[in-house]
Amino acid sequence: MKETVKLIAFDADDTLWVNEPHYRGAEQAYLEILGRYVDSDDLAARLYQTEVKNLRIFGYGAKGYMLSMIETALELTDYRVEGRDIERIIQLGKEVLSYPIEILPGVEETLTALQGCYPLMVITKGDLLDQESKVARSGLADYFGRIEVVSEKDSATYQRLFTQMAHAPQEVLMVGNSLKSDILPVLELGGHACHVDPGYDSWVHEQVSDECLAEHRFHSFDHIAKLLTLV
């Protein structure tokens, strides 16, 4: 790998910093609000259904998440949810949009070691301003020559970005926590990919079955600094 890689791209959320637990915390608080109206143990599943249905029109990110929370609350309470609770739901979403960034262990030492050896970039999906704001708040922006926020992380998107930067996929190493979004589409193009497990579950929408993975070969680490053994 060392010989062919000319660019290293990093996912952001749950690869460089803690993100998913903030969404899970917001969801927990949301379910407590809804629990005062509805006695049901599938509230989380109903929220997820609305989220997935709305992805087509809202895309990924916290603003669509807020709107899906409100829509689900109206539906499940038969419109009885109170205005103050809608306001609390908006506030939960605003907290997800402004949480203090907690950089994951080993990230800074890894970026410091790679900087100067390879051009580094970020490829992330979600709300445009939110992702840019997180990069800025993280203090990591200077490590990266380029920050790309995309609406979907599929092989067509990666191909478009690599072409824009005049790199063949074989020259790129993508590092990320999501097998579905960071690893498989890059491997499909013939690129290199390194999976880093942040030590907590990813969003269920990002999970893939073992059968999907069986035919693919990639490195998987529990700590990002182990990446340095590869390049």
Next chain:
Amino acid sequence: MKETVKLIAFDADDTLWVNEPHYRGAEQAYLEILGRYVDSDDLAARLYQTEVKNLRIFGYGAKGYMLSMIETALELTDYRVEGRDIERIIQLGKEVLSYPIEILPGVEETLTALQGCYPLMVITKGDLLDQESKVARSGLADYFGRIEVVSEKDSATYQRLFTQMAHAPQEVLMVGNSLKSDILPVLELGGHACHVDPGYDSWVHEQVSDECLAEHRFHSFDHIAKLLTLV
């Protein structure tokens, strides 16, 4: 201009297709909903205040607009707004996210004439997926080598994009309806800019005073095809 321009970039909303009237239509329907709760003639101004306050965290685009409409409705009705009306507000926003694209007069003939002579691109701000979806729905995507959705159209953003594409600002002509977002920041960098008036008012946030414009020189047309006289 003909000698120096090597790239032509177009704004999208209200430059290539009708957008602002869809927002004004949604606002009118929203004000009618609120009017059933509150007797006031500054509802539109209060919505605008919330929008501008939230721009910092939500950025531009329909999803933030929907959330600001809901937040304003809660505030102005003292939380009395009914669940069914919150649902209607979400529906108004979803309509803004999926309206059928009406291409502005002269756009297709202009793009057809320029295609092959210059590389063409789109630079637009708003929600990432929404902007990409409008380009796709417009049927104009094939005219453009590159579509860039940005969180802010200021001179720093334009400089970053032009640098990525290895163009000096002097080699770029930006075409758009917003003096604030499409014209002034590009002129500040030393680039070329051409203002096209779609024949209806732009969003108040995009308006600039005559004094701001006095010191700048740029072409302003009431029809995009007049651009062809310049290049």
